[in-house]
Amino acid sequence: MASTQTSGTVPAFLNQNPKDRIFVLGVPLPLLERVGLYALLAAVVVLPMVYDGYDIYEFGKILMYMLAVLGLNLLTGFNGQFSLGHSAFFAVGAYSTAIMMEQLGMPYWTTIIPAAIVCFVAGFLFGLPALRLDGLFLALATFALAIATPQLLKYDGIAHLTGGVQGIVLDTPYPPVWVDSIVQSITGEELSVDRWKYMFTAFVAVIMFAGAWNLVHSRTGRALIAIRDNPLSAKTMGINTSIFKSAAFGVSAMYTGVAGSLFAIMDEYLAPESFTFAEAIKFLVGGVVGGIASLFGAIFGGWFVLEIPNFADLVATSLENYINNPQGLTGLIYGLFLIFTVYVMPMGAAGLAQILVHRISTKR
Amino acid sequence: MDLFIEQTVSGLATGAIYACLALAVVMIYQAIDHFNFAQGEMAMFSTYIAWYLMDDAGLGLPFWVAFVVCIVISFIGGAAIERIVFAPISDAPVLSHIIVFIALFSMFNSLAGFLFDFTPKNFETPFGHTPFIEGVISSHRVGMIAVTLVMLGMIYAFFRFTPIGLAMRAAAAAPESARLVGVRVGFMLALGWGLAASVGAVAGMLIAPITFLTPDMMLGTLLYGFAGAVVGGLTSPLGAVIGGFMVGILENWMGTFVVGSQLKLTVALVLIIVVLLVKPAGLLGRVVVKRV
Structure with a gap:
């Protein structure tokens, strides 16, 4: 009462x-x-x-990784399909943007939407055979995809588009004149490229995050979650599981792919070595540590995967006399955190926050 | 025609390595129903241990001594991983297992670079690189095939004729029933992991003289190992071995005559997906019927 x-x-x-x-x-x-x-x-x-300069660039990177992790969260956390191969879709997005800019001469900001469409289609198509593979086998197929991707990008037959081993150097995304003039009229300073890159990334990331928020809280989102929790009863309730699962794969690939596009625009350079299995591991680490079934978790995850290499560098420099190969530390810390998360907080940081909320909350 | 024979024979030699890895994958798959994504990295790390044992900067042991010591260390390491990392989460959902495998992958990969640095290293071979049959196969590749066949024979004998082998098969096939008749299932799982790690170590030590020793050397090899296991059937050790050899030969044929050496990994990808879609049981595997 x-x-x-x-x-x-x-x-x-x-x-x-x-x-x-x-x-x-x-x-x-x-x-x-x-x-x-x-x-x-x-x-x-x-x-x-x-902030300006490298600091703001780092914040942009966090948002970029947040999007990539978000893609994985939508697929694994909300739809229950595993992927170890999201580095492949990250590559599809990045290369779509790069090729559109280089070959078709399109301005960087017009490439995001076409790249998103390309990635959605790629993910949807990969999702079709994935329908017949449950859990473990899907993980195996996507694992194979991730490992084959760098070699595929180096392939001579498409090297005129992808630049082969050398990769592609892109134009610098200068801020549009009208944005620059507005900023100048307010602050009296010219808008730096680093700040503009961040603003552009943030604009895309906020729109896509809002999209994911609405998707998860919609009828479609509930259908995806129902498929994750019990495919059989979801089907009985009249949900077309095949279409929803393939579409989930497509949407997930689209999010990670757009992150790839932003990666290409921000770094102004891309090469096959940026899209190895290690990148897929990064997304997985971000998703799991942040909380795989949580949108807030993706933000934490994006921050986490970007900060750990910095942290490893810090440890390495403070122990300079004892450590010869500090670049090995990052992977080690990733691995330890993954195991720690699985053992201690299976729902990640978001799950931990949830538990805390329930501890201090009251029900009425 | 010469090229065809040469490619087939050398495919047989690399196929021996894939067969080892496929066997290791299948052994763990049968025991705990999961793919060990870290199998290749475990093998790579074992190979680094062997390198350290042999190298002048390390202990400077002769090859065969280092070979045996490395197998023993890998066995203990594999068993320890099962007991320490996997035993506590044996009931956890699939995702947790996949994550822990990936964690191990990441840790072994960077630990190897961390301890032994990232520069490619030469790995000795006791067989030498002289041609065994001129223009067809080198003596090292003959050695690879020979060592693999001997090892596979030993493993077959172990499972077929020893009481422990029987107990391990029982523990993998029906854990509850095995426990009821007095088999220590947890102990058997650890043994299985140890054996799989040893088999992987042998594969690593055999392929390192060809690929050079780097932290990433097993990445592609593991993919072929998986392809071999999938082609042969994930429930059949014999199938995995046959599948490994087949994938080795197929890789060379496709690489030389059809798609070129740059798309070899894509061949493995396509092979895995097609077999999983068309005939998930593989060549010799059991068809798994699930009750819903």
Whole structure:
């Protein structure tokens, strides 16, 4: 009875699912989530005003990895299909952008949408045979895909497009004149390329994150989750599992592929060696450590995979006299964190946060 | 025609390595129903241990002594991994297992570079690189085939004729029933992992003289090993061995006559996907029927 009485005091949009009745320190949980989202959005907007140069480039990289991890989370966390081969879709996105810029002379910002479409189609097509492979076998097939990708990119037959072993050097994405003039009129300074790269990446990342948020909280999202939890009963409920699973693969590939496009634009250079199995491991690490079935987890995961190499460098330089090959540290730390996560917090950082919320929350 | 014979024979030699890895993969698959994605990296790390044992900067042992010591170390290491890392999560969902395999992959790969640095190293061969039959096969490749066949024979004998081999087969086929008749299933799983690690170590030591020793040397090889296991049938050790040899030959044929050496890994990718789609049981595997 108490719940019906208090429901009058909370806004109507908060009153739809069981989450609505969880209160953290007196604040309803969905409201808290919304506040968190807007706080993050505000942070994304404020960052380029404070930072410049390499710092802001790093923040852009975090958003880029966030998108790539998000792709994997949508597939594995929300639809229950495994992929160890997302480095391949990352490569498809990056190379689509690079080839459109180099061969067709398209400006960098027009390549994002076509690259997204290419990646969706590639993912959808790979998802079709994947329908017949469950769990472990899908992992094997995608593992093979990830390992074959760098060699495929070096192939002489397509070297006139991909640049073969040398890769492709791209044009610098200079800020458009109108953006520059607006920024100059406000701050009196010229907009640096690093800041513009970040703004562009952030723009794409925010739109895509919002898209993922809506997708997961929609009817389609519930269908994907139902397929993950129990394929048989999902089918019985009238969900076309084949279409949804293939489409999930396509959407997932699209997210990771757009991250690849942004990677090409930000680094202005790409080569087959950037798309090895190690890259797929990075996405997996980001997804798992952040929380594979969580959108917030992807943000944490993106930050994590970018910061660990820096952290490893820091450790290596402080132990310079004892360590000969510091580049070996990164993989080691990734591995340790993966095992630690599986043992101690199987739902990742997001799961940990959830547990904390439940500890301090009250139900009404 | 000479080229054809040469490619076929040398395919047989690399096929021997794939057969070893395929066998190791199948042994673990039968025991715990999972693919060991770290199998190749474990083999690579074993090979580094053998290199350290042999190298003048290390212990400077002769090849065959280092060979045996390395197999023993790998056996203990493999068993330890099962006991320490996998035993506590034996009931965890598939995803957890895949993640731990990938974690091991990442750790072995970077640990090798961390301890022994990333520059490619020469790996000795006791057989020498002189031609065995002029223009067809080198003595090292003959040695590869011979060592593999001897090892496969020993493994067959072990599983077929010893009580421990029987107990291991029982533990893999029906863990509950095996436990009821007094087989220590956990111990048998550790033994299986140890054996698989040893088989992988042999494969690594045999292929290192050809590919040079680097942390990434087993990546492609493992893919072919998987392809061999899938082609032969994941439930059949004999099938895996046959599949490994077949993949070795097929790789050379395709690489020389059809797609060129640059798309060899793509051949493995296509092979894995096609076999999984068309005939998931492989050549000699059992068809697994699942009750829903």
